[in-house]
Every structure is written in C-alpha cells, then in structure tokens.
Amino acid sequence: MRIGVVTFPGSLDDRDAQRAVRLAGAEPVALWHGDHDLHGVDAIVLPGGFSYGDYLRCGAIAALSPIMREVVDAAGRGVPVLGICNGFQVLVEAHLLPGGLIRNDHGRFVCRDQRLRVESTGTAWTSAFREGQEIVVPLKNGEGGFIADAETLARIEGEGQVVFRYLDVNPNGSLHDIAGLRNERGNVVGLMPHPEHAVEPGFGPDTTAAMRSGTDGLAVFRSVLEHALARA
C-alpha cells in the first residue's frame, strides 16, 4: 500500500508522518503542494506544521493549493485522507470537515502528552482501535480550539462524527472536548493531536511501563492498511 504525505511550504511533520507510514508497513510517497499529481496513492496524509506561516488563517492558503484540488476529488471518491494538526486545519478550511479551529482559549501554545478517547472506530483511520479505547499521543498547537455553531455541533454529535475526544484536560478550549472529527463517509479524519509522534518505542510519550515507550499512534496508520486490505 502506498500512502502519500503532502508537503506544503511550512509543513514540519511530513517526514515524521512518512516514517509512521513506513513503521506501519506501508510505503510513504512524498507529494508536493504545487503539483496536481497524487502519484496514484491509496491514501493521503496532510501533516502538521505551519503552512504559509499560518497567514490569513491556519491552513487557509494551503487549502487553496493545486494538490488540494486533487485531494478534495480523491476524498469524494472515498480515498482515505488524514489531517493531523495543521492538516486538520487544512481539511476544515477545504470544507472536507465541519466547524473551525481558532486560537487556544488560554492564548498559549500547548505541548503535552494528551490522553484521548477513541469515539468512532468506523473510519478508515481508526478501525484498528477498540470503541472507547483510551490512548496517549503528543499534542502541540497554538490554534487547536475547535468551534462550530450549535446546529453544526448537534449534527456532529448526532451523527457520531466525533472520532477523538480529549480526556483529563481540555488543552485548547475545544467545544465538547473535540480532538478529532470524521466526515459522514468515514474516509476523511482530522485531529489536532499527533499520532505520528507515538509510533516507535523510545520516541513516543511516557507510559507506566517505560519512558517514551508509547506507540498508541501506530494504530491510526495500521487502520488504513487494514482498510485497504479489506477493500482489496
């Protein structure tokens, strides 16, 4: 399976996402924002970072890039698309996911190992989790506050579109503790925390077993492999 990782000007977790893809057993393919070519990949990751320096709004200018036309088309055909952090902001700006992401309510950048609950396993990116499973992955953002109007929030909740919810602390003022969302079809998922930073022992969050041994994020990338195999 080949998974594309898009690099925008200002992306910074693209290499980490490629590494996570490789550790999960798939082949990472570097995709370039200025191209119209998805190189026939089976799934797409929009990585974290600060595309275009967060100018205008986080993810707004990247959402207008040539490659995003192709990503939006591919998402419409059911190709799995994952947006992590800035990638989530890009998905929201491209209207592939509902709501918006604004500056953290406390006004500060936050960087912590974050506990989450997996609320939806019916997506291309979460099928390897158990419903309700609690995981820990790093979180690092300045503008991760999820907001939506009351009607949108009710629809998101009613249709089970919340995929990850913050546990213990709400790190950025997100409404309903929402950390990640899916589209109705379940092929598009976006989240603020970083599963690609919790994929290899020695480099992940601390666990009770050992320092930096957390690899809870790997299941996100394994899910899309299983999803592809199930469809093959």
Next chain:
Amino acid sequence: MPTIVVEVMPKAELLDPQGKAVAGALERIGTTAVRDVRVGKRFELTVDGPVDAAVLEDVRRIAETVLANTVIEDVVAITAEESIVPGETH
C-alpha cells in the same frame, strides 16, 4: 488606483481569544474605559479599473470564500475608496 476595503470579524457568538488577550493587557495597564475588545482583519484590495458592480460582486465572492471563513467569521463591510495609499496623488 481604486482600493476596496474588506473588513472581517470573528463571529459575535464565538470565542475571540485574541481579543480577550488584548482586553487583558488593557486592564493590566490600568485602562478602565474599555469593557471588551474584539480583533478582526482589514484587507485592502487594489483594483485596476473602475469599481463597478461586477468588480464588487467579484470582491464579495473572494471575501466570503477566501478572505473570511464564514464558519467562524463574518464579512462585516466592503467599501470602495479612491485611494488610501499615503502620499499617493490623485
């Protein structure tokens, strides 16, 4: 050259953490007259030709699809000005 000014504000019912931070700073320096601050954006678009209905329609579309994300922001004003570049002669 004519300039069209587009003003964008965060939606009134949604959080404006930036405005809150500015209000906090005003309070810390002892300002008592200001109760609340909201921070928005002002875009100055310079256009080539005269500002006619078609240009304004174009700008409105740009404003609502690119300059503002209408999920979280409102376009509060679009105004045409002859020139607002300091020092430019007419």
